[in-house]
Amino acid sequence: MTNKKNSISKIEKGQSSDSLLFGRIGLAIILIVPYIVLNTITDGKILTVNNLSSVFTSSVTSMFMSWCFCFLFTTGITDLSVGAILILAGNVGGVFAVNLNLGTFGLLLGSILVSVLLLLLNTVVRSFTKIPSWIFGLGAAMVYEAIGMYYGSYMISRGRQVVSLGNVARQIGRTPWNLLIVLLGFIAAYLLFNKTSVGYNIRALGSNRRVAEMMGVDVQKTMTYSAILGGIFLGVAAAVNESYSSRVMPTTGLTSVALIFTALAGFLLASSLGKYINLTLAIIIGIFVITSLFNVLTILGVPSGTWQQTVMGLAVVLSGIASQRKYKGVVK
Amino acid sequence: MKNILFRVKDMNKSFGITRANHNVSMEIRKGEVHGLIGENGSGKSTLISMISGMAEKDSGEMFIGDTPYEPSSPVTALESRIGTVVQELGLVDGLSVAANIFLGRMDRFKKLNIIDNGALYNEVESIYKKWNLPRINPRILAGSLTVEQKKIVELTRALSIDPELLILDEITAALSYNTRKILFDIMDKLKASNKSILIVTHDLEELLHLSDEITILRDGKKVTTKRVEDLTESSLKQLMVGRDIEGDYYRADSTDDFSSEVVLKLNNISDGENFTDVTLELHKGEIVGLCGLSDAGIHEVAEAVFGVRPLVAGDITLTKGNRKIHTDSMAMAYGMGYVPKDRDRQALMVSDSIENNVALSMLDELKGPFGFISPAKITGVGKKVIKDYKVVAIDEKVALASLSGGNRQKVNLGRWLLQHKDILILDSPTRGVDVGVKAYIYDIMKQLKKKGVSILLISDELPEVIGLSDTVYVFKNSKIEKKFRRSEGLTEEKIIEVML
Numbered sequence: 001m002t003n004k005k006n007s008i009s010k011i012e013k014g015q016s017s018d019s020l021l022f023g024r025i026g027l028a029i030i031l032i033v034p035y036i037v038l039n040t041i042t043d044g045k046i047l048t049v050n051n052l053s054s055v056f057t058s059s060v061t062s063m064f065m066s067w068c069f070c071f072l073f074t075t076g077i078t079d080l081s082v083g084a085i086l087i088l089a090g091n092v093g094g095v096f097a098v099n100l101n102l103g104t105f106g107l108l109l110g111s112i113l114v115s116v117l118l119l120l121l122n123t124v125v126r127s128f129t130k131i132p133s134w135i136f137g138l139g140a141a142m143v144y145e146a147i148g149m150y151y152g153s154y155m156i157s158r159g160r161q162v163v164s165l166g167n168v169a170r171q172i173g174r175t176p177w178n179l180l181i182v183l184l185g186f187i188a189a190y191l192l193f194n195k196t197s198v199g200y201n202i203r204a205l206g207s208n209r210r211v212a213e214m215m216g217v218d219v220q221k222t223m224t225y226s227a228i229l230g231g232i233f234l235g236v237a238a239a240v241n242e243s244y245s246s247r248v249m250p251t252t253g254l255t256s257v258a259l260i261f262t263a264l265a266g267f268l269l270a271s272s273l274g275k276y277i278n279l280t281l282a283i284i285i286g287i288f289v290i291t292s293l294f295n296v297l298t299i300l301g302v303p304s305g306t307w308q309q310t311v312m313g314l315a316v317v318l319s320g321i322a323s324q325r326k327y328k329g330v331v332k
Numbered sequence: 333m334k335n336i337l338f339r340v341k342d343m344n345k346s347f348g349i350t351r352a353n354h355n356v357s358m359e360i361r362k363g364e365v366h367g368l369i370g371e372n373g374s375g376k377s378t379l380i381s382m383i384s385g386m387a388e389k390d391s392g393e394m395f396i397g398d399t400p401y402e403p404s405s406p407v408t409a410l411e412s413r414i415g416t417v418v419q420e421l422g423l424v425d426g427l428s429v430a431a432n433i434f435l436g437r438m439d440r441f442k443k444l445n446i447i448d449n450g451a452l453y454n455e456v457e458s459i460y461k462k463w464n465l466p467r468i469n470p471r472i473l474a475g476s477l478t479v480e481q482k483k484i485v486e487l488t489r490a491l492s493i494d495p496e497l498l499i500l501d502e503i504t505a506a507l508s509y510n511t512r513k514i515l516f517d518i519m520d521k522l523k524a525s526n527k528s529i530l531i532v533t534h535d536l537e538e539l540l541h542l543s544d545e546i547t548i549l550r551d552g553k554k555v556t557t558k559r560v561e562d563l564t565e566s567s568l569k570q571l572m573v574g575r576d577i578e579g580d581y582y583r584a585d586s587t588d589d590f591s592s593e594v595v596l597k598l599n600n601i602s603d604g605e606n607f608t609d610v611t612l613e614l615h616k617g618e619i620v621g622l623c624g625l626s627d628a629g630i631h632e633v634a635e636a637v638f639g640v641r642p643l644v645a646g647d648i649t650l651t652k653g654n655r656k657i658h659t660d661s662m663a664m665a666y667g668m669g670y671v672p673k674d675r676d677r678q679a680l681m682v683s684d685s686i687e688n689n690v691a692l693s694m695l696d697e698l699k700g701p702f703g704f705i706s707p708a709k710i711t712g713v714g715k716k717v718i719k720d721y722k723v724v725a726i727d728e729k730v731a732l733a734s735l736s737g738g739n740r741q742k743v744n745l746g747r748w749l750l751q752h753k754d755i756l757i758l759d760s761p762t763r764g765v766d767v768g769v770k771a772y773i774y775d776i777m778k779q780l781k782k783k784g785v786s787i788l789l790i791s792d793e794l795p796e797v798i799g800l801s802d803t804v805y806v807f808k809n810s811k812i813e814k815k816f817r818r819s820e821g822l823t824e825e826k827i828i829e830v831m832l
Contacts, residue, residue: 191446194447195446195447195449196445196446196447197438197439197442197447200427200431200435200438200447201435203424203426203427204424204426204427204431204435206426207424207425207426207427207475208422208423208424208425208426211422211423211424212424212435214386214406215406215407215424215432215435215436216405216406216407216410216435216436216437217435217436
């Protein structure tokens with residue numbers, strides 16, 4: 001009897017609530033201690049309300065982009081055109097807000113509309129052509145960057161610049177409205193990713209497409225939903241970015257790809273934290289940590305060019321390494 | 333027809349020029365276990381795929397009772413209360429156990445479009461309870477489960493629909509002795525409530541013991557269906573392969589027979605989790621068998637011996653040169669080969685070619701004069717494995733994914749044999765292979781022993797361990813409980829008594 005119990009208890013084994021709790025406490029220490037140390041090194045410049053508020057404000061766009069990755073990249077799609085879409089969607093949102101006099105509503109509507117449509121277009125073309133997503137993403141990024149540049153050139157030819165929000169629709173990029181937006185974004189991402197059939201199907205596709213298909217997951221439908229949901233979060237990211245910056249200049253030469261790196265590093269870091277906390281919440285922490293890193297570097301006087309780029313590259317690689325430690329533990 | 337729960341009629345399915353099923357018809361009676369058997373590549377899995385909605389038929393008809401049955405997906409099969417556990421499908425590693433059990437059918441747990449995880453987990457717990465299944469935490473990610481635990485989850489998924497027909501494709505090979513007993517109890521319960529089971533297993537003794545009726549397939553065609561009373565193991569083998577197979581699978585001798593030279597020593601090894609204080613010696617020309625209940629630690633010992641599982645205590649020593657094994661590359665360099673239990677995930681690159689799979693374990697030997705890998709040598713070893721070990725494949729360039737389980741295992745084993753290793757660690761070497769390949773692998777093991785190769789055989793099949801080993805170590809609670817020498821008196825009962 002004892003042996004049977006022994007054997008079954010081994011079959012039952014999983015991550016105990018104790019180890020989960022210890023893991024979370026350990027994680028909190030690992031995250032908090034560097035802030036305290038760096039705060040001491042910088043004579044208390046890190047842990048001030050103003051500085052933390054500034055870090056948070058700079059993080060919001062990347063948080064929404066990272067939630068977009070939750071739905072898009074989790075299905076196994078690596079779409080590198082999201083940076084170019086972010087710029088284009090922000091500009092269209094700006095036109096809706098300023099030129100159509102629709103204000104914040106127009107900014108959000110235009111940005112979301114463009115993001116959803118372009119991500120859907122990417123999904124359709126990829127599924128027809130069967131091109132690897134990262135190759136298609138690079139091509140699409142060049143096209144979307146070019147469209148932005150056509151718009152920019154057209155405006156310059158008329159003696160004007162790309163749309164600037166001025167004083168219109170600037171609240172969502174600033175505190176305290178951005179706090180509310182992040183809270184709403186988190187609730188939506190958490191529920192959609194963890195508590196809906198679509199969320200389960202998206203995660204299933206990313207984990208094992210063939211098995212998911214065999215278990216009744218409709219692949220095309222799920223990919224479409226992932227583009228729509230990812231597009232909505234990317235649209236909000238574009239609107240917040242436009243609202244925060246007032247004007248976003250179109251770029252060329254694939255420089256838009258670099259725009260996704262903070263979000264990507266945060267997403268990968270969040271994936272590694274996923275053992276202890278839910279991915280959608282871990283994204284907030286991951287992005288905040290990565291943004292803090294640059295904040296600290298700036299405060300320490302590290303040049304914003306080469307050195308900060310080096311740190312960003314390292315952050316992506318290290319977060320990627322950490323995110324490989326998956327499939328252990330329980331579902332939060 | 334009243335007595336018939338399910339039937340297939342003139343089923344046909346082709347893959348390119350291969351006719352996997354050719355006019356196959358079969359009837360499954362209510363309250364009975366129907367066995368399906370045939371060599372690897374005989375069309376069993378194809379037939380099951382069509383019944384369970386995983387593959388479309390080319391032509392033919394299926395009926396549940398008298399009602400035509402046309403599953404468009406595995407989910408529609410489940411809706412028709414046909415539950416299937418297939419040999420090689422697996423689970424979605426990134427989702428919880430509970431989500432895997434109800435994936436594609438989550439709508440029932442929705443409240444205001446949000447999945448109620450509490451209800452989902454409770455439902456899984458109630459299925460465990462109803463069928464007396466070993467409890468696997470429904471919250472845990474499927475990716476962290478063992479092969480056996482995954483099979484239990486797949487079984488739970490199939491049982492979650494309260495099936496009229498339960499299809500089990502080679503599931504017992506992945507289960508330990510105690511979990512098999514639970515499965516057999518479930519089968520009895522289903523039979524008692526007039527439900528039916530279609531079972532595929534390569535274990536003929538088990539098939540004859542469990543089934544009421546057996547259908548035999550060969551080369552995609554039905555050979556016959558017979559009541560189990562009219563069959564014996566040898567007649568079944570003959571019907572399967574179309575020729576007589578020599579009666580004795582195992583060794584004919586009944587005493588241990590090996591050199592006194594010790595080649596490998598395990599000295600009080602522990603991994604801190606799965607096995608503790610394991611001490612044993614492997615002699616030249618000896619076959620040492622390890623057996624035990626699920627999670628007794630035998631498979632983990634195999635990993636440790638090959639250097640892929642770190643130890644927290646003890647050491648593993650090759651007596652030749654007094655070398656300690658710490659990594660797999662050391663194990664390979666010092667003359668060891670390893671065939672792990674989970675062939676497709678731990679040993680083979682199934683989407684790559686036969687030749688590349690063979691070459692990977694011996695790249696240094698395939699270098700040309702300037703230190704570059706020679707494509708001609710890679711092709712050479714691929715061809716040699718196909719020829720020497722009778723792998724059924726068009727050529728060495730084909731992907732392993734296109735081969736049957738038995739032929740994949742021949743490649744898996746063949747690549748080590750080609751290198752003339754002194755020590756082989758064979759973990760469940762006949763898992764999921766048919767009677768012909770099984771006999772072939774046993775024959776190879778006997779020949780290797782004669783040549784002085786030492787073999788560590790890890791298996792959940794007690795007849796296999798008893799039939800081939802010189803020395804048997806029985807594990808219990810992560811430790812060696814008892815050591816048996818090969819003798820006429822060594823029986824399954826004696827080992828089971830120690831295991832329990």
